[in-house]
Amino acid sequence: MTTRLIIAALCSLFSAGAAALEIQGEWKQGAVLLGRVEPGSQVEFLQRQVRVAEDGRFVVGLGRDAEPEAVLKVTPPNGETEKHRFDVVQREYHIQRVEGVPQQTVTPDPKQVERSRKEAALAWQARQRDSEYTFFSQSFEWPLTGRISGVYGSQRYFNGEPRAPHYGVDIAAPTGTPARAPADGVVTLVHDDMFFSGGTLIMDHGHGLSSTFIHLHKILVEEGDYVEQGQVVAQVGATGRATGPHLDWRMNWFDQRVDPTLLVGPMPE
Numbered sequence: 281m282t283t284r285l286i287i288a289a290l291c292s293l294f295s296a297g298a299a300a301l302e303i304q305g306e307w308k309q310g311a312v313l314l315g316r317v318e319p320g321s322q323v324e325f326l327q328r329q330v331r332v333a334e335d336g337r338f339v340v341g342l343g344r345d346a347e348p349e350a351v352l353k354v355t356p357p358n359g360e361t362e363k364h365r366f367d368v369v370q371r372e373y374h375i376q377r378v379e380g381v382p383q384q385t386v387t388p389d390p391k392q393v394e395r396s397r398k399e400a401a402l403a404w405q406a407r408q409r410d411s412e413y414t415f416f417s418q419s420f421e422w423p424l425t426g427r428i429s430g431v432y433g434s435q436r437y438f439n440g441e442p443r444a445p446h447y448g449v450d451i452a453a454p455t456g457t458p459a460r461a462p463a464d465g466v467v468t469l470v471h472d473d474m475f476f477s478g479g480t481l482i483m484d485h486g487h488g489l490s491s492t493f494i495h496l497h498k499i500l501v502e503e504g505d506y507v508e509q510g511q512v513v514a515q516v517g518a519t520g521r522a523t524g525p526h527l528d529w530r531m532n533w534f535d536q537r538v539d540p541t542l543l544v545g546p547m548p549e
């Protein structure tokens with residue numbers, strides 16, 4: 281007991297000169313957190329050196345299956361590295377189990393496998409950009425309004441075998457419905473026809489945060505274009521492997537899949 285008290289006292293002594301760390305957002309699976317440190321500080325998260333803007337702002341993201349504890353390392357310009365620990369809220373996702381599905385005996389076409397692998401690499405590359413834009417700190421808006429027909433994190437099991445989780449939010453809308461940029465960004469990928477995702481558009485909001493729209497009917501911008509929040513960038517469609525027209529909006533912080541709905545709040549009526 282006494283030892284614990286001494287350790288506690290020492291800790292508070294050491295943290296007395298601690299650099300300021302401000303965090304905006306909830307530590308929760310799928311969340312995007314906005315941070316601020318003393319300008320010139322170094323920040324490390326998930327083994328990544330995090331870009332810090334000149335004014336000290338930065339952003340990090342937590343994936344669908346983020347660990348229960350997150351550690352953020354901050355090194356002030358003239359100080360020692362501090363480890364900040366946060367409890368991460370563990371979410372429950374919509375899981376659907378389907379039994380008695382006939383076993384697939386068809387081997388996938390190797391050409392299709394090769395094609396989708398190349399396309400996935402293009403998208404991966406676009407999401408690795410670590411640009412200096414700070415659009416990530418804007419207040420995000422829904423690209424369009426409509427019925428939500430698919431949610432982040434949901435997963436299907438066929439005969440006990442898990443399929444890839446769904447990482448986007450699906451908004452049902454007729455083909456041709458305008459889809460708007462949820463925040464300012466720079467277009468980093470335009471692809472008219474990917475095998476799985478059809479018409480695909482990726483926008484970079486800076487510091488590794490990006491939005492991806494898929495199954496698009498038409499894309500109205502080009503790679504390298506700067507887009508403003510609210511600008512119509514594409515039309516909803518059902519291209520690629522889609523059962524009906526909808527916008528599938530995904531967001532990433534580098535390779536961490538984050539939940540767009542945590543940034544925009546409830547769908548307006």
Ligand SMILES: [Zn+2]
Binds near residue numbers: 448449
């Ligand atoms: Zn979807």
